[in-house]
Amino acid sequence: MTDALLTPTRLWTPRRVMITKSAAELPHTAEIVRRCVAAGVSEIDVLPADRLTGLRGESERETYARAKSTLAVVVAPPSALKPQPIPPSADWRIDLAKGCPAHCQYCYLAGSLSGPPVTRVYANLDDVLAPIATHVGRGTITSGTAERGHEGTTFEMSCYTDPLGIEHVTGSLAAAISRVGAGEFGPGASLRFTTKFDDVTELVGLDHGGRTRVRLSVNARDIGNRFEGGTARMPARIAALRALAQAGYPVGVTIAPIMPVPGWREQYGELLADIAAALTDVPDVDLTAEIITHRFTPSSKDVLLSWYPATKLEMDEDARSAKRSKFGGVKYVYPKDTMAEMKRWFSEELRNVLPAAQLLYWT
Structure with missing residues (x-):
């Protein structure tokens, strides 16, 4: 039995739902519409074509606000139906949606998504999930590895969205979890999301x-x-973690993005203690930890400053180290000494406070 759940502290309900012509007749669209109506959405429009229109305002801020309050129901393009490797998280990436309703001032998607930041949910859910069956047993991150082979072949669902943030108006996440849980795609398939x-x-x-x-x-x-506007606060997230663990889910904490703010040791120490307290009496918890430090690129910085011009988020290239990819791209990370200090501290604290947690990676 799980504890009685508190009323969710944060639900996102779009002001407007736009359904493209190609998505309108797909079976999953009916479920999305049903959920949106139940959530009180009154403006649900079926478009005459597949192009999304009317999202741009007279300013960047108006465009941002309009897009962030819109859910677009679309058909996933062929490029989104081919699973991509996604190290160090999982073997493969599959996308239930693209775009996120939250207002995180360090948004991971800034610079990687083109156009207004509208949330697009994919109506052709069967097509999105179908490649799971063909990719089971393939992969290099968990599938067949000594360290994480027990996870099976893993499929990450939160690269381009927060699937739980839109679930009460889409139902895509419940459908995926239920179908994989029933073994529809084989016993080796495993989903994950944050x-x-x-x-x-x-x-x-x-x-x-x-x-x-x-x-x-x-x-x-x-x-x-x-910096995390429009999301649930930490106590509510930790309560959700407990409820999921009680329900038998493998669970995890993604501590991200870590920043060396004033008093960071004390604040992260409190966070880890709160997580430990929430899970202390839950039997047989399968817990992982993933730790990601803050970083940004020149393009993401430009986008974020257009969305959040008054942000206090530190994005000073002179205070960072430039890390270049083999393709010539650059991202700015914390200096080597700062990274090493934080890694030492977190590694020790995890061992002491959450000894059962398997640290999957630090980046």
Whole structure:
């Protein structure tokens, strides 16, 4: 039995739903419309074509606000139906949607998504999930490895969205978890996603078969409160983590993006202690940890400053180290000494406070 869940602290409900012509007749669209109507959305429009229009305003801020309050129901293009390797998280990436309703001032998607930041949910869900069956047993991150082989072949669902943040108006996540949990794609398939939201009431009642790992994205108090707008607060996320663990899900914490803010040791220490306290009496918890430091690129910085011109987020190239990819791209990370200090501290604290947690990676 799980504890009684609190009323979710954060639900995103779009002001407008736009359905493209090609998506309109697909079976999953009917479920999306049903959920949107139940959530109180009154403006649901079927478009005469497949092009999304009317998202741009007279300014960047108006365009941002309009896009962030819109859910677009579209057909995933062929490029989105081919699973891509996604190290160090998982063997493969599959996308239920593209875009996120949250307002994180360090948004991971800034610079990687073109056009207004509208959230697009894919109506051709069968096509999106079908490649799971063909890719089971393939991969290099978990599939066949000594360290993580017990996870099976893993499929990451939160590269381009927060699937729980839109679940109450899409139903895509529950469908994926249930179908993989029932073994539809073979016994070796395993889903995973990370979220900053806390509405897990539907998820804890699913027959997930232990084949979906849910990770809660958590951070120091000051970082969450200042930079993660439109999301659930840390206590609510940790309560959701507990509920999922009680329901038998493999769970995890994605501590990201780590920043050496004033008092960071104390704040992250409190965070880890709160997680430990929430899980202390839950038997047989399967817990992982992933730790990601803050970084940015020149293009993401430009986008973020256009979205959040008054942000206090530190993005000073002179205070960072430039890290170049083999393709010539550059991202700015913390200096070597700072990275080493944070890595030492977190490694020791995890061992002391959450000894059962398997640290999957630090980056």
